[in-house]
Amino acid sequence: MTEGDDEMRLKRVLVLLCVILIVFSSGVMYANGEKTQTKDLNYLKQIIEYIKANYAGEITEEELIEGAIEGVFNKLDKYSDYYSPEEFKEFNTSVSGNFGGVGIQITEKDGYITVITPIDGTPGARSGIKPGDKIVSVDDIDIKGVSVNRAVSLIRGEPGTQVKLGIMREGIDNIIYFNITRELIKINPITYKIMDNGLGYIKISQFNSNTYENLKDILKIFDEKNVEKLIIDLRNNPGGYLDEVIDVLQFFVPKGPIVHIKKADGTIETYNSNLELPKYKLAVLVNSGSASASEIFAGAIQDSKVGTIIGTTTYGKGTVQSVVSLVDGGGMKITIAEYLTPNMRKVNEVGIKPDIIVENTTEPKVDLSKIPTLDKTRKPTVGVVGLDVLGAEMILETLGYEVNKPDGIFDEATFEAIKKFQKDQGLYSYGVLDFTTQDALTRAINEYAKPDNVDKQLQKAVEVLLEK
Structure with a gap:
């Protein structure tokens, strides 16, 4: 050329x-x-x-069209989405709480799909599957090393169909097989208890299609036991069905508006409660993970003044989506409206601010990275200087022992503080920073630094209800 x-x-x-x-x-x-x-x-x-x-x-042309459709949704708000047929099936299952399966909770452990627990009353429980069982095959397909999602997709199926599970069980040499007929599994998103102080506690993890029916049964139990002060825990509840939360609020909100739905054309539709007289006194727990239907619940309780909202400001997802099935089995979710609280307050990008703000501590009390390591390379005593001495002084001061300002110099104040620490720990009290004392100091500061495991939000809810 x-x-x-x-x-x-x-x-x-x-x-x-x-x-x-x-x-x-x-x-x-x-x-x-x-x-x-x-x-x-x-x-x-x-x-x-x-x-x-x-x-x-x-x-392929199909892949290009799929990409073009996804591109359309990328231009919409973050709550509008397009789902392939497989994704749409999973989406419907996660939101509705209903699916065809055997009713076992599983996880991945040491390379095996392992049963956490069978759900009471399900085919899995009735067949004799036990916690700790390792599922090695589904319909004779080896699933060792597969993801939990893949295992779930194989185990689930149409109610009335059979699935064959191969199980490894501790104490049994051979694989045992279970032929189980799938049923419609309905996930109960509610746990509850009557606390020692007589208060009712209800944890709602999601407003799926089973929430109202399960809550109705729980409230019957509480009514029989004259439990009228309730803690409703909505922390980390991502939401769910609008109709479901409206039905649930009929138990608590007096006659009047529950939520207003402002549509794209500006018109407003109001959903109302028909309850004549509320019977329950409520404390509702929320946090930044409480979103959508949870915020509708919290906003309605707050505006109607039938309960106290406790915790931290909610997520701020104040829009309503419509879910549409497509002819190929896929689906789309489109934002069609914004909801407002009974008092017409905006929630989207704002959230619900609690009546009482209470933070649960999750951060360590002490930044251990700033304390020099006690590496047991020597046994300092009076007059010695070094980072190990500085580390010991910083730990002792944090634990409440009197030292001069930590400076890395082993002086008389440090000597006396170590002696007192050794005595408090049941060690030989002689003021030398020996290896045993260094180990004890390290254990003590690690324990001290742990975040509070006390649920301060729940404590405040109990306090509020008992005061009332």
Whole structure:
């Protein structure tokens, strides 16, 4: 190939690039010399056709269309989404709380899909599957090393169909097999108890399609035992169905508005309670993980003044989505409205601020990285200088022992503080920073630094209800 050929080829490439830039960047097309409509569906079709004809990699038209659809949703708000058929099936299961399966909770442990527990009353429990069982096959498919999601997809299926599980059980040499008929499993998102102080405690993890029915049964139990002061725990509840939370609030909110739905056209639809007289005194626990339907609940309780909201400000997801099934089995979720509290307060990007703000401590009380390590390379005593001495002084001061300002110098104050610490720990009290004392100091500061495991939010809820 000559130099002239190279130059000619380069000119052709530049011309082609210019054409592509004109067509795809400006969106202007010409037909028979006349300017036509820009960036419509025909424009998108031409892009797809061009990619199919020229793309050097492997791509199908279906994949390109799928990508184009996903691109549309990327331009919408973060709560609108498109789901492939497989994703839509999983989405519906997670939100509804209902699926065809055997009713076992599983996890991955040491490379095996391991049973956490069978759910009471389900085929898995009735068949004799036990906590700790390792599932090694599903319908004779080896699943050792697969993900939990993959195992779940194999075990679940249409109610009435059978699944064969191969189980390894401790104490039994051979694999044992269970042929189990799947049933419709309904996940109960509520746990409850009557506390020692006589208060009722209800934890709602999600407003799925089973929330109302399960709550109704729990409240019957409480009514029989005359439990009228309730703690409703909505912490880390991501939300769920609008209809479900509205039905649940009928138990608590007096006659009047529960929530207002402001639609895209500006019209407002109000959902009301028909309850004549509330019977329960409530404390509702929320945090930054409480979102959507949980915020509808908290806002309605707060505005109607039938309970006290305790915790930290909620997530701030104040929009309503409509879920639409598509002909190919996929689906889409579109934001169609914004909801407002009974007093017309905005929630989206704002959240519900509790009546009483209480933080649960999750951070260590002490930054251990700032304390020099006691590495047991020597046994310091009076007059010695070093980082190990500084570390010991910092620990002793944090634990409440009197030392001069920590400076790394082993002085008389440090000597006396170590003697007192040794005595308190039941060690030989002689003031030398020996290896045993260094170990004891390290253990003591590690224990001290642990965050409080006390649920201060729950404590405050108990305090508020008992005061009332």
